[in-house]
Amino acid sequence: MSGMGVDGGGGLGDGAGTAVAGVPALVGIGGVVWEPPAGRLHCDATALAVLGMTREECERHPELLAARVLAQDMPRLFAEARRVLARRTAFSVYFRIRHSDGDIRWTHAQGRTVRDADGGLLRVVGVVRDARPDVEARESQVADPTGARHADMVQQLTTTLTQAATVEEVTEALVRAGLLGPATVKSVAICCEDHGHVLLLAFRGFPASVVRALRMSRLEDSLPLSETIRTGRPVFLDHAGLLDHYPQLRSLLPAHDSAGYAMLPLTAEGRTFGAVGLVSEGGGFSPQVRTLLLALSGTIAQSLQRALLYDRTREMAAGLQTSMLPAKLPQTPALTLAARYRPAPFAHEVGGDWYDALRLSRGRTALVIGDVQGHDVHAAAVMGQLRTALRAYLAEGHSAQAALSRAGRFLAELGTDRFATCTLAVLDPAAGEAEIVRAGHLGPLVRHADGRCAWYPVPGGMPLGPFPEEECPSTRIPFEAGATMVLCTDGLVESRTDDILVGKTALLRCLASAPAPLETLADHLLTAVADPAGNADDIALLLARRAR
The missing domain is CATH 3.30.450.20 (PAS domain)
Structure with a gap:
């Protein structure tokens, strides 16, 4: 040490x-x-x-x-x-x-x-x-709620809010902080102004009727959160005072209650963009607690503004990635398909994982799964081009081996420094087999009709891009009636804390005992195997089941 x-x-x-x-x-x-x-x-x-x-x-x-x-x-x-x-x-x-x-x-x-x-x-x-x-x-210090105890709480809450990355985490920090001393926060609502409407971002503990009213409210309405956003002034009321000031709430709240209510404006850079509503179980708010809440409102506003940017950036990144994936999979009487995609857990990271499926001649179906190196917009752009090129080669009638080789040369000619891994499986239900071509990617995992599961040791070639003249070997494996094939990217089985063999073994065991319906199976594999704490990669998952 x-x-x-x-x-x-x-x-x-x-x-x-x-x-x-x-x-x-x-x-x-x-x-x-x-x-x-x-x-x-x-x-x-x-x-x-x-x-x-x-x-x-x-x-x-x-x-x-x-x-x-x-x-x-x-x-x-x-x-x-x-x-x-x-x-x-x-x-x-x-x-x-x-x-x-x-x-x-x-x-x-x-x-x-x-x-x-x-x-x-x-x-x-x-x-x-x-x-x-x-x-x-x-x-x-419990006997001194206005002194050291508040100072300690403010320090802890400030630390938690500084580390909160999403709106959900900001909400959770407010619920757990012990903001009101002996009282407890039983309900929290966070909203912001959105083109004249009040957009409810997150809430805890409110009945469904109140949530519906919040979702339908406008900035001009005579409601506590709307008024706080509109005026930029805080509001502190007990239950009776709330119903007196806002009689329209009488139909949503009980006539008598011991709750206390606080509406805090969220102001950043001189502009009030939202409000936080807090409901306590312990009655009204003392002058000391009001001062404390007002002092914290600036920190809450900054944390929420950062969290909103994080959530929106993450949503845009996930939307960009998802828009490049197929909107619909080609289902046939002999073959049922299901797919899932989960983006990386960080806001600005757009991954290069993709999947695709294409109906071919003679009742065959091509399944593609791959991963372009990197987590940025460039990786997503290369992924989109490579997916389109490979789909075009397959549609032209090239064999699986030739299509993947051409895709490798196409990637090399793009002039990018990125490489890609890919597995292409052409399923032929009539012949009861699948042709597999693998370029540096995971091979197929198959659950047979009798329940046996195995990772097929399919020979593979180098990743696409760096070695455009090399061809990947083609291998045929059985794909009998009732069998299920699983193709995935390494994000599902690899983490920062465990070797990939641990993840592959876990996926195999999970598949062996997983529920039968294909859509349910896809959800189960994604949630039961992938570990968000130890995984910083996006995940693509593609399943195919042959009819019995």
Whole structure:
């Protein structure tokens, strides 16, 4: 753990550096390095003491750490781990751990991620410490809701909002923040102005009748959120006051309730673009809480503005990608097809994954699945051109081998530095077989009519583009009545934390026990096998089933 020491070269003399070097261990702070790709955990002596682990347990059985975390804290710990693996650079999380002597101790972990040039996660570097003093201090401050407790809550909420990337995450942060002290937030609504209408972006805890009214409201309506957006002024009311000021709500809300209501304007760059509505279970809002909410409204507005940009950019990227995929698959009496596509989990990344299906002569059907290198608009553009070219070669009557070879030469002639992988399967139900041509891509996975499942070891050639003169071998495999073929891109079976063989084995087992209807099977494979926390790639999935 040499990297955990204090560097004496940052302006400290040799004597000062030596004196400071032992301070972290002296105050109970231990260093931890987690390497998800290798499944290794390294702890120094202080970290082992904080976590209640031996050196052998840490190095040979790191899974014991998760087993000792209290079950109530596991969802929070897993959620933080998923965010770190997906996109976060820094983390901070509290959890309780049971030591071998039965003692339960609050623990605080904090650190940063280290990634390679492509954004792949290499390791997580951080520190752990005994957090019992934090808990004791917080408990001693409960009697002072206007002082240190509010300061602590503001700090935590600000940190959470800074890390929130989507509108949904901003909403969740407001629900969980404990904004109202002893009261709790039971309902949240976030909306923005949209060409004279009030666009409901996210909500929690409102009855369906209120949600319908919010969705149909206009900026000019005499409703609390509309008025807040229109005037840019906050509104704080108890239940009776809300019904008095907005009588049209009497048909939507009970006559008597102890709830309190807060409507906060969302203002950024001098313009009010939306509002947040909060409903508490504990009555009205004290002057201290009102001041706190108004102080936080600017942070909420900035976080929401960033989240809106993220959501819209992601929606545009996914829309661009999806528009390049076939709108309809060619179904025949002898062959049923299903397909799925899931974009990469990051906003600006447009992937190069694609699938296609084309009806050929003599009752045959061609299935294509492929992946262009990269995650950007260029990759999507190359994908669109390559898909069109391959479809044209097949429609002209070229064999599967010739069509894929021509597509490789076409890609090379584009002058791009991108390469592509691809698998082309020509299914012939009348002959009971499939011809497979593979260019650096995954081969087919087949579930036979009797339930047996296997990845066929189909010989393959080099990826398309770099070696335009090389031809990929053609292989014929059985495709009998009742059989199901699965073609996918590596995003379904590969992650940053596991080897691709682990994912391929998981997909094979999942297919063996999956539900029979093809559309249901496609959904099941996508949700049961793909891991959003450990996967940063888009996914294409194409299934074909021969009629019995």
